[in-house]
Every structure is written in structure tokens, then in C-alpha cells.
Amino acid sequence: METMEIEESIYQKTTEIDKELKIQLKITGLEPPKIQILKNKREFTNYNFQDNVLTISKPGEIPDNGCYEFIATNSVGRATLKINIRIKDKKSKPPTRPSPPPPPIILTPQPDLSVNISWSPPHDDGGSPITKYLIEKFHDNQWQRVSEVAMEINSYTIGNLEESTEYTFRISAENKIGKSEWTTSEGYKAVVLGVVVPPPRPPFEILAMTQNSFTLRWKPAEEKVSGYLVEKREEGKKAWQECGRSLGWGESWVDVGGLKGGVGYFFRVCSLGVGGGVSEWVGVREEAVKIGGVVTAPSPPQNLQILTITSKSVTIQWSPPKSTGGAQLTSYIVEKLVSMEKWEKIVTLETSVTQFTITNLVNKEWQFRVFAENPIGLSQPAFTECCQLKSHATPPSPPTAPLESRQIALNEIIVTWGIPESDGGARIESYVIAIRDVKKTMWMEVGQVNWDCQKLAVRELEDGNEYLIRIFARNEVGLSEPLESEELVKICNARMGRTPRRSPATVTSRSPKPG
Incomplete structure (x- = not known):
């Protein structure tokens, strides 16, 4: 699974008209990802991405302001990161209130008579950074305050709705000058979801902890689902924010990045239904997870590759994991795929060994995986590509x-x-x-x-x-x-x-x- 890390200071970025904007990102993963950028939820192509540097080429209009969603996808999974970008006019103008968040407001039904609302940042922040968003609902013939959320949050789940009752929601952006006009949603009737989506199952494991990231793993849902969604909530705050998702029933882990070292977070996970809908949310832990303060299992070995292939053997090589989980590694474990879903252990190796030859193989296609282990447990595995043994090998020619x-x-x-x-x-x-x-x-x-x-x-x-x-x-x-x-x-x-x-x-x- 890919992970992306970004300093808190560039969740909001400012540049001037006609100047290139460069943002240093950090992407980790065993397979190069495919890159996509959405600006205010629409495809954006006026950029270049090379050596983990995102360059937005000379933004020329104030409407280039907005939320840029950076998406990295490979065969293992997907990671996203949102950055609010503000384009300043060269002419000196006094700041004003921001423009309203552009419509539409997206409404997604959730379990337990709740709804998730999501929106895009204003096109124009008025020359002053957005500080927060205000959320209200219309009920009992009056507007009622729901919550205030930080500027980097663009979605919120509203609960405790009344069944079969009509609601309308609205969002306002605020900077130091004042509040924008409201953007109002379409009407929404709270309903109990008819399709029951099986939830993810405990135990939830926190692996490969670093100063700003970790891997979260759980047991797959009892029945097939299309994937999983993970949300985080900073300790002391109310708003939940998406921090990762995986695609596939068996892809029961997510790499969570962009966290603040030393800060506590709560996490929750739900399943995504094959035909739509989501399961109930399942909390990861009752207590907050403090980033950098937990000893965990290591991250997977890096750079796993096949070195040589013969008619009866395959030699593989790898590098130590990015994170040891805060404890010393004890071993590497090598396994081979012997049937459609059955893996067989080949050997346990000392941590000084990062190359191994698997021998006595028959002429067929093979795939291998390697785990890193510390006293807490096993990492997620790193996988080789499938390989075909060489056929019709003979003794060598004479020296x-x-x-x-x-x-x-x-x-x-x-x-x-x-x-x-x-x-x-x-x-x-x-x-x-x-x-x-x-x-x-x-x-x-x-x-x-x-x-x-x-x-x-x-x-x-x-x-x-x-x-x-x-x-x-x-x-x-x-x-x-x-x-x-x-x-x-x-x-x-x-x-x-x-x-x-x-x-x-x-x-x-x-x-x-x-x-």
C-alpha cells in the first residue's frame, strides 16, 4: 500500500499569479504509483510530478484557488492527500470575506440514521487564509448549528437524525475578515439503510509506527465487500476526517500518513458495500493512539526483487524495512505460494541475511513473499512478481x-x-x-x-x-x-x-x- 507524508505547514499553500508552485511530497511503496490530481473534485492536468516534487505550472487566475487532491494508486492500494492552495494577486488589495464553498454539497447516507456531507474549498479566500468551516442543518423550521471544523477538513458526518425527516444542510467558509455566504445542499430524508454491509472485524493491529505514520490492519469482513474506509479524529476535537481507504475484500490494511508526532488520534473503520452503502463504523481503540509512542510490528521489507531464475531455483533479494516498529528486528520469514490462496513457509533467516535461493522447485509459475519480524510480531508481507522457471536447462559447456x-x-x-x-x-x-x-x-x-x-x-x-x-x-x-x-x-x-x-x-x- 502506498503512503504519503506531508508537513502540517503545507496543508495550505500560498503563491502569486504567474509563479510556479512547488510542493515537496514523500511517497513510499514497493511499486511506482500512477498519479492523478483533482482540483475542487475535477480532473486537473496543469502540473508536473517528478522526484516527489509536485509543480503546478504558473497559475494565472484567482479561480485557480481551491482544494487540490493528490492521488497515488498502484496494484496494492491507493493513498490521497488534500492541499488547499491560495493564489495571491500581485496588486495589493485589502483582504475580504471568502467566496462560498462551490456547490454541490455531496450527501452520502451512513448507518445509524447519519449522513456524511462533503464540500470543496472556496475559489477565492478573499486574500486571507481560510481558518474554519461552519456547518448547519435546517430542522423544525429553523437553522441549527451542527459544528465548526478546521480548514483542512472537507467532510463531516452528522448523526442522530430522525427517521423519515427532511433535512437541508449548509456550509460557510470563514477567514479572519469574516464568514462567506452560505452554500446550501439539496433536501435529504433520513432513512435506515436497507442493505446490511458486513463490518470489518477485530483485532485491529497498529504496525510500522514512525513519527508521523503507521499501518493499520484488521480482519476482513465475514462476507465480500468492495473495500474499506478509515477515518481519524484528533484527540480533543469532534470532526472525523478520511485518512485512507483500501480497495478489495482481502485488502484489510491501510497506510495512514500525515499525522502529527506526539499527538493522540482516534480511528474508526467501515466496510464499503459491493452494491453501494457502508457498514457500521468500528472503533480501533477506546483510548487515543499517540503517534510515535507505541512499539509495533515492523513495516514490510523493502525493494524485494528476483535476482536469478534457473530451471529449479529462484534467488530473491530485499532491503530492511523502513520502520522496525521501535524494536530490534529478530528475523525474516520467506514463504512461497503453493496453491491459489495457500502459502507455505520456506525458511526463517537471521536479520543479517537479505538474499536467499529457493531450490528444488518444479517447472511452474512461482510467487514469493517475505516478512520482517520483531518481538511484537510480523510485518505485512512484501511480494515478488510471479515468475516462470527456465525450462530445458542442461549441464554447462566445459571450462x-x-x-x-x-x-x-x-x-x-x-x-x-x-x-x-x-x-x-x-x-x-x-x-x-x-x-x-x-x-x-x-x-x-x-x-x-x-x-x-x-x-x-x-x-x-x-x-x-x-x-x-x-x-x-x-x-x-x-x-x-x-x-x-x-x-x-x-x-x-x-x-x-x-x-x-x-x-x-x-x-x-x-x-x-x-x-
Whole structure:
């Protein structure tokens, strides 16, 4: 799921006519998102987004004022962020009252005889920032105050309505000069929703806490729904504000960003019905969640990717999670998808290990996932793309000439060779070295070296004897044909200065240990 973080100071941004406006955003996620911007709930295209910097190109009219909703979407989910932008005229004018919020006011029925109302910011703030919105309802032949909400809030849920009773709602924007004219909604009749949408289920888990964000996870609804909506309310305030939504019945988590460190928040979640409507709200906790003050499970591992694929194995690699949840990581857990919805644990790894090869796979499509773990619990998983194993792998071709050897000490030679021209469709794992005394008929293996080393030191050979040498390359399928020395290798200690005690042949590798 994508997350976006933004400093509180730029929930409202001011610029001048004909000047570019640049806003630094922060987006995190494993998959690059698709970007969309809505201005006052309509498509807006006069922008550029690169390297997490949003540039609005030379706004030229006061009507460019308004609420800009920045939307990032990928295959995992969606994140949104709203910024109120005010365009100042270069000519010095005294501030005035703002224009009214533009119609329409959107009315969305909610459970328990309540309704959610949403609106857009005024086109013109009068030259002074909007400070709050006033909400009223018309009932019993009079207008009644419902609430006042902060300038960054553009929706509010009104409860305790009377069944089958007609209501009208209105919104006014206010700056330091005064209140705007009212924008009035259409009539609304409070009804009990006929379609029962199953709610999300506890337990609610708070994961990957940072100084201004965390991941909220819960159990999916008992029956299929189209997604979930999450709202937040700052401790000490009354207004609820949308802070995230997920699309899909099983997508039972949301990354919540843009929070204030050290501040307490209440959260609630509802399900979105397949055919419309919403479920009842379910509170996450009775007490406020203080941001940055809770030890949680970590965030998912980052940058999970497939490095190599062979006919029987896949090597994956990842980076540590963005947040450890405030506790030290204890392990990584790797799993593979073995059927449509069944995952099987492969291995638990130490936190120093961020690369692993899954072996003994059959020729089919595979997908893998990795969890990070700390003493509190598991993170959300990071997923690889689906991959197809390579087919028809064969043993590699022989190592390449020249096969060279020279005596470097008493009874000791060093042997070198080149890498194969073909790995046979599977990664080279090691080289096998064998020698044969020409007086004998049997070849003797004297050592193996890792794939990235093409030399071996053979010690304690017999003085005066002659030898032949063979080098084999090995992949997961098997051994190649050998590369064989064309000339005999004769041991001559006299050239080294003295004659040592004779002993059986042994071998020493100066390469890394075989994998």
C-alpha cells in the first residue's frame, strides 16, 4: 500500500499569479504509483510530478484557488492527500470575506440514521487564509448549528437524525475578515439503510509506527465487500476526517500518513458495500493512539526483487524495512505460494541475511513473499512478481582454455582456467578439479572451488612424477564435459632448490568456500 507524508505547514499553500508552485511530497511503496490530481473534485492536468516534487505550472487566475487532491494508486492500494492552495494577486488589495464553498454539497447516507456531507474549498479566500468551516442543518423550521471544523477538513458526518425527516444542510467558509455566504445542499430524508454491509472485524493491529505514520490492519469482513474506509479524529476535537481507504475484500490494511508526532488520534473503520452503502463504523481503540509512542510490528521489507531464475531455483533479494516498529528486528520469514490462496513457509533467516535461493522447485509459475519480524510480531508481507522457471536447462559447456599450470613451490603447482561459454541455462555453482598420475589409470578429485574462482593450488605431489589435469564446471543440472590439459605436468623439485620428504598428494584451495 502506498503512503504519503506531508508537513502540517503545507496543508495550505500560498503563491502569486504567474509563479510556479512547488510542493515537496514523500511517497513510499514497493511499486511506482500512477498519479492523478483533482482540483475542487475535477480532473486537473496543469502540473508536473517528478522526484516527489509536485509543480503546478504558473497559475494565472484567482479561480485557480481551491482544494487540490493528490492521488497515488498502484496494484496494492491507493493513498490521497488534500492541499488547499491560495493564489495571491500581485496588486495589493485589502483582504475580504471568502467566496462560498462551490456547490454541490455531496450527501452520502451512513448507518445509524447519519449522513456524511462533503464540500470543496472556496475559489477565492478573499486574500486571507481560510481558518474554519461552519456547518448547519435546517430542522423544525429553523437553522441549527451542527459544528465548526478546521480548514483542512472537507467532510463531516452528522448523526442522530430522525427517521423519515427532511433535512437541508449548509456550509460557510470563514477567514479572519469574516464568514462567506452560505452554500446550501439539496433536501435529504433520513432513512435506515436497507442493505446490511458486513463490518470489518477485530483485532485491529497498529504496525510500522514512525513519527508521523503507521499501518493499520484488521480482519476482513465475514462476507465480500468492495473495500474499506478509515477515518481519524484528533484527540480533543469532534470532526472525523478520511485518512485512507483500501480497495478489495482481502485488502484489510491501510497506510495512514500525515499525522502529527506526539499527538493522540482516534480511528474508526467501515466496510464499503459491493452494491453501494457502508457498514457500521468500528472503533480501533477506546483510548487515543499517540503517534510515535507505541512499539509495533515492523513495516514490510523493502525493494524485494528476483535476482536469478534457473530451471529449479529462484534467488530473491530485499532491503530492511523502513520502520522496525521501535524494536530490534529478530528475523525474516520467506514463504512461497503453493496453491491459489495457500502459502507455505520456506525458511526463517537471521536479520543479517537479505538474499536467499529457493531450490528444488518444479517447472511452474512461482510467487514469493517475505516478512520482517520483531518481538511484537510480523510485518505485512512484501511480494515478488510471479515468475516462470527456465525450462530445458542442461549441464554447462566445459571450462575454456587455456588450462595452465606451473610449479610454484616444492611439490606444489597452481592451476588456472577460463569460464564456460554457456552455463546451460542455470547458474554455474562450482568447479571440480581432478588429476591423474600417468603411471595410473584412475582419476582422483583433488578439490572444488566456488563459481567466482578459476584457480586452485595442488600440494604434496610426487617429485619426478607426471600428471594430467581435468577441470569440470557444475550447475544445478550436473557436470560439464572436462577441459583437459594437453601436455603432461612434471614435478621437478631440483629447480626449487632442495628435495623434500615424499608424502601422498593433497590439495589446498585459495578460493572462497563453495556455496
